[in-house]
Every structure is written in C-alpha cells, then in structure tokens.
Amino acid sequence: MTTNLARAAFLPLLFAAAPAAAQQSPQPAVQAAPDAQPQWSDADIAQLAQAVAMTKLEGLDPASYDVASLKSMTGAARDAAASKIALKLAHDYYVGAGTSAKNWLFDRGHPDYRGWLAKAVAQHRVGEALEELLPRNPDYAVLRSALSKCTVAARCRTIRINMNRWRRLPRDLGERYVWVNLPAYRVDLIDGRKVAQSHRAIIGKTATESPAFASTITGVTVNPWWNVPQSIARDGLAARVRANPKAEARKGYVGVKTADGGFRIRQKPGPQNSLGRIKIEMPNNYAIYLHDTPARSLFDKDKRAFSHGCIRVQNPQKLAEALLPPIDRPSVAEALASGETRTIDAHPQTRVYIVYLTAEPDPSAKDGVRILDDVYGWDKDER
Structure with missing residues (x-):
C-alpha cells in the first residue's frame, strides 16, 4: 500500500483538476500522441506483473491480463503488449470492468489513459499509478476486506459485482451529498462521511426502474405542480x-x-398531487426527482418498488430544510402553511447520487457486509 505522502506527490502527475461546479472525477492530464509507445524496463514489467497479481484482491481475474505472455517477448513487441495490459487494467480500475446494466448512467468522461501511461512509465511508478485509480471510499475497503474472507461462491460474486460498481462511481463524492441506494430503499444525507439523516424511500417498479446516475440539487419546490x-x-x-x-x-x-x-x-398542487407537498429539484435528462407522496402508507412496507421511476422520500421536509441555507429553512414551513407554490434555491448546491449496490457495509454482519435483494435483476446482467 502506498503511503498518503507518496500518493499526494504522484497524483498531480496523473490527473488534471476537475471542474469544481461539475464535481466530476479527476481525469488523467498528460496528452500523448496516439502512436507513442512507452519503453518498458524490466523493473516496470515487474511492477505491472505485481499489479496484475493483486487484481484478485479487487475482485478481478488476473488471467484476464495475461502478463505471463510478456516473458517471451522483447523490444517493441514487449512494450506494445505491456502497454495494452496496463491500459486494460487502468480502464477496469478506473471505470469498471465489463458491461454495466442499461440503467447505470454515470458519465465518467473520457480519461486520457495513454497520456497517463506515458507519464507513469516515464516515472517508473506503474504500480503506484494503477493503485491510484482505485476507489478510496471506506465502503469499498469494507467490501474488499469481506471478499478476502469470502468462501461462499454466490456471496463472493455479489461482493465482486458491487466492488466493480464502486469503480464505476466518481472518485470524489464530496464532503456533503445525498446518497440513494435503490436496493436498500433508502435516502441518506451524508455529511463529513457520516450519515446525518436517513429516510425510507420508494423506488421505481421493476417495469419502470429508477436509473442510477448523479445530479446536483438546485433547490426545493413547495406545493409543486406536476x-x-x-x-x-x-x-x-x-x-x-x-x-x-x-x-x-x-x-x-x-x-x-x-x-x-x-x-x-x-x-x-394539493393533497392529491402525486409529488406530494415537496419536490427536490435536481435537473437531469430522465425526469427523475426526489419528492413527497400522498401515498405515505407504502413506506410501512419492507419492499418498496412502487413508483414510475422517481424517488419518494419519507419525511421530505426534514431533508429539504437541510439542503437549504439556515436562513431559508423556515421558508419551507411557511410555504406549506400558506399553500403557495414556491421554489427556494439551494446554496451551496448538493450533489446527489442514485446508485444500485446490493452489497453494503453492515457492522452487525459477520464479515461486515450485508447482501440486499437484487430488485431489478441487475446483478444477473453483470458480465
């Protein structure tokens, strides 16, 4: 494991700063000509071989990277083959391996893997550079630890799938954000890596699945039109x-x-409005929002896939107020009392992540992980 000091020193060589407004994952920064081929030393190859051996700990198959074939190669052929392996591994570490479910809609941009690789090989730090691409979130670490002790095939597969989903997520979620885990039927407000609020949620039906994607909460509408x-x-x-x-x-x-x-x-607006009394504004291309509901009795059920795709939130007023500046929080209750339709801007704006994770940390579980129902069957579709 690389030290934090070394990681901090090497990170600027790998990544450009992401736009603050978009809060995207950092992307590899250095540009390289498409036909430029890094020249690999024996020590670089050894680092790559060690990195490939470690992929099993990340839920991947070392055989997928065929590093053994490099032993019989020399010169430009070896350089090209090593680069191909490193680029595949970089992709699988940074944006996930294989094909995701059709409704997993996170946009990770267009990483410049070749530029990243050219700099990593030039610095003879391929191992560190690859390690940098993995998630640093504590939840990923919990899954990684559980996988190392896992002996039940089906459970191991579920953990591996969810580690791969974590690799598909943005690396920097922010200090404060809303986290919606669809299979958990739950909406959490995360502040400083702690759960500040947790709400029961109703998600899309199996015929109208809620998609997984990221957006930004821009405000709250009280007594909304639908x-x-x-x-x-x-x-x-x-x-x-x-x-x-x-x-x-x-x-x-x-x-x-x-x-x-x-x-x-x-x-x-009114008591029958399908959005209820509160709608949390989060612009996106899918017409998906967090909102109240007049059918509040459904929150009492354990399995809550009943909506057309939007996320219905129990006790949304509490969440809505927390997303607003303190000076504007009383405005929610005032608008509810008056019945007027009012949109209150959120400053600062908060990121929201709707995810599909069927394995998540649970301190009460023997291995620290609980397995959730695969509500939409996305686990079955993973390859």
Whole structure:
C-alpha cells in the first residue's frame, strides 16, 4: 500500500483538476500522441506483473491480463503488449470492468489513459499509478476486506459485482451529498462521511426502474405542480382527461394544449398531487426527482418498488430544510402553511447520487457486509 505522502506527490502527475461546479472525477492530464509507445524496463514489467497479481484482491481475474505472455517477448513487441495490459487494467480500475446494466448512467468522461501511461512509465511508478485509480471510499475497503474472507461462491460474486460498481462511481463524492441506494430503499444525507439523516424511500417498479446516475440539487419546490411525463400520460391518463375532464379535474389534472398543437397534462398542487407537498429539484435528462407522496402508507412496507421511476422520500421536509441555507429553512414551513407554490434555491448546491449496490457495509454482519435483494435483476446482467 502506498503511503498518503507518496500518493499526494504522484497524483498531480496523473490527473488534471476537475471542474469544481461539475464535481466530476479527476481525469488523467498528460496528452500523448496516439502512436507513442512507452519503453518498458524490466523493473516496470515487474511492477505491472505485481499489479496484475493483486487484481484478485479487487475482485478481478488476473488471467484476464495475461502478463505471463510478456516473458517471451522483447523490444517493441514487449512494450506494445505491456502497454495494452496496463491500459486494460487502468480502464477496469478506473471505470469498471465489463458491461454495466442499461440503467447505470454515470458519465465518467473520457480519461486520457495513454497520456497517463506515458507519464507513469516515464516515472517508473506503474504500480503506484494503477493503485491510484482505485476507489478510496471506506465502503469499498469494507467490501474488499469481506471478499478476502469470502468462501461462499454466490456471496463472493455479489461482493465482486458491487466492488466493480464502486469503480464505476466518481472518485470524489464530496464532503456533503445525498446518497440513494435503490436496493436498500433508502435516502441518506451524508455529511463529513457520516450519515446525518436517513429516510425510507420508494423506488421505481421493476417495469419502470429508477436509473442510477448523479445530479446536483438546485433547490426545493413547495406545493409543486406536476408536469406529467408523456410516458405516464400515454398509459391511460391522457385518454381519461380527454374523455372526462371534469372527473379528472377533481383530482387536480388539467389538460393543456402546447404551442406545437400537442397536448400535455399537469396536476395542480394539493393533497392529491402525486409529488406530494415537496419536490427536490435536481435537473437531469430522465425526469427523475426526489419528492413527497400522498401515498405515505407504502413506506410501512419492507419492499418498496412502487413508483414510475422517481424517488419518494419519507419525511421530505426534514431533508429539504437541510439542503437549504439556515436562513431559508423556515421558508419551507411557511410555504406549506400558506399553500403557495414556491421554489427556494439551494446554496451551496448538493450533489446527489442514485446508485444500485446490493452489497453494503453492515457492522452487525459477520464479515461486515450485508447482501440486499437484487430488485431489478441487475446483478444477473453483470458480465
């Protein structure tokens, strides 16, 4: 294990600073010509071989990297083969191996692996450079420790899958963020690596899965209107509004003609509104939000996959207030009391991560890890 001092000294050679606003993972910084081939010394090859041997501890198969083939090679052929192995391992460490589930939608950008490799080999620190690409989150370390003691094949596979998902996540989650683990049916507010709040959640049904992705919470809307997504409107609601507008109006639904001659449906704020009384704004391309619900009895169930994809949060007022500046927190209760629709900006904004992890730390478990139900079957799809 590299010391923190060495890691801190080497990190600037590997990565450029990520844009603060986006809070993306840092990306390898040095550019290299596409045909540039690092020249590997015997010591560099030895470091690579050691790194490949260690991949088993990360839940990967050392045989996938065929470092043994380098023994019979020399010169440019060996350089090219070693670079190919190192680049594959760098990819698998930094963004995960294999194919993810279709609804795992985290964007890790476009790392410059060749530039990273050129600098790592030039500095003769390939082993350290590869180690740098792994997650540093304590949860990953717990899974890694559990895997080292695991003897049950199915459990070992689940742990390996979830270690790989951690490798697909951004490396810097931030000091304060909202963490939604779909198989746990839970929304947590993390502050300084501690759980400041924990809320029961209702997630998407198996037919309308909640996707896994990252966004930024920009504010809170109290007494929101609901702009019904076309996918839901087409599922019978639009026809009902057209056929019997008065009956649907009693539920708060109104049909609105759009400028292009189309038709969309909105639901007024009120006790029947599907978003409840509070909506947490988090711009994204999937029409997914954290929000309240009028169907609060569903939180009493153990398995809570009932929504069209959005995340319903128990006691959302407490979470919403924590996401706002202290001076604005009373505004939530005031707007709830008045019934007015009001959006309150969040400053500073908070990152939110919706993840799908079927193995997570549990101090009460023998190996420190509990296995959750594979609600959407994503574990079965992992390759």
